[in-house]
Amino acid sequence: MSSSPIFTATIEKIIERTSDTRSFFLRAVNGRKLSFLPGQFLSFLLPVGGETLTRAYTIASLPGEEACFEICLNQVDGGPGSSYLFSRKEADLLCFTGPWGNFVLNQPTAAEYIFIADRVGVVPFRPMIARLLTTSGHHTIARLLYAAPQVGDLLYNAEWQGWEGQCAHFSFRPLVVGCEPEEYSIEKVLVPYVEQHFVKEARQHSRRFYICGIGRSVLLLRDLLRGAGYERQAVKYEKW
Ligand SMILES: Cc1cc2nc3c(=O)[nH]c(=O)nc-3n(C[C@H](O)[C@H](O)[C@H](O)COP(=O)(O)OP(=O)(O)OC[C@H]3O[C@@H](n4cnc5c(N)ncnc54)[C@H](O)[C@@H]3O)c2cc1C
Numbered sequence: 001m002s003s004s005p006i007f008t009a010t011i012e013k014i015i016e017r018t019s020d021t022r023s024f025f026l027r028a029v030n031g032r033k034l035s036f037l038p039g040q041f042l043s044f045l046l047p048v049g050g051e052t053l054t055r056a057y058t059i060a061s062l063p064g065e066e067a068c069f070e071i072c073l074n075q076v077d078g079g080p081g082s083s084y085l086f087s088r089k090e091a092d093l094l095c096f097t098g099p100w101g102n103f104v105l106n107q108p109t110a111a112e113y114i115f116i117a118d119r120v121g122v123v124p125f126r127p128m129i130a131r132l133l134t135t136s137g138h139h140t141i142a143r144l145l146y147a148a149p150q151v152g153d154l155l156y157n158a159e160w161q162g163w164e165g166q167c168a169h170f171s172f173r174p175l176v177v178g179c180e181p182e183e184y185s186i187e188k189v190l191v192p193y194v195e196q197h198f199v200k201e202a203r204q205h206s207r208r209f210y211i212c213g214i215g216r217s218v219l220l221l222r223d224l225l226r227g228a229g230y231e232r233q234a235v236k237y238e239k240w
Helices: 080-086 125-135 157-166 186-200 217-227
Strands: 007-018 021-028 041-048 051-058 068-074 093-100 112-118 141-148 170-176 207-213 235-239
Touching: 007 068, 021 080, 041 080, 051 068, 051 080, 068 080, 112 125, 112 186, 112 217, 125 141, 125 157, 125 207, 141 186, 157 170, 170 186, 186 207, 186 217, 207 217, 217 235
Parallel strands: 112 141, 112 207, 141 170, 207 235
Antiparallel strands: 007 021, 007 093, 021 068, 041 051, 041 093
């Protein structure tokens, strides 16, 4: 079996998105452009404590931004992979394989797409929604439900608002409770909203759901929607 090619990229720029979240802009050292589908991720090979850890990070770039591409991540308390990346500086090198993954939206159809994001889990929806807004007609509707503890935690907030202002078929619904991060949970914030709007009220089976977030609670959302009668294929999810 042949192994996947390993690519090396230079960290061209690092920006702070929120108090604990950064974007890394990467450029492949051989000048190779990254060809990816919206929603795919890269597998980074991180030298930590004498071993090589593998950690997945989703490509946050918009389609068309293949030469200098972005990943966006938060520092996890005690997490070796994210801590290693947060110790990197501009001009350092990173190795990765990919792109990988089937949690993608490349050719939207005339349907209502509901993107449900838990905190940094909004990242795959940036290229997906951009693709949807640039390639689909007005029969395609996109809604982004985006939950986070505080307004300051909302990534790409100005961009979602700008897209909502420009595109009549895109709506952005931030679900911010104004709580401390340790008090936040998918069960408290997203489950009641999804239950109210997509389970109890007018269920429309032309809907397509994409869910992305952290931990097992993502499965609760998936099961809630599938249990309400939405088809398995209409409820796609990615659990980090
Ligand atoms: C397909 C895929 C794509 C991913 N894309 C991204 C991305 O774009 N941005 C990103 O920040 N992370 C992403 N992740 C998560 C990332 O791969 C790592 O799991 C994360 O950075 C924690 O690694 P660590 O070594 O620091 O901590 P570990 O010690 O490996 O901690 C793992 C624990 O942290 C939880 N966790 C995973 N991700 C997060 C997070 N972001 N915040 C808080 N807790 C988390 C896991 O559920 C698990 O319980 C992705 C994961 C997958 C499977």
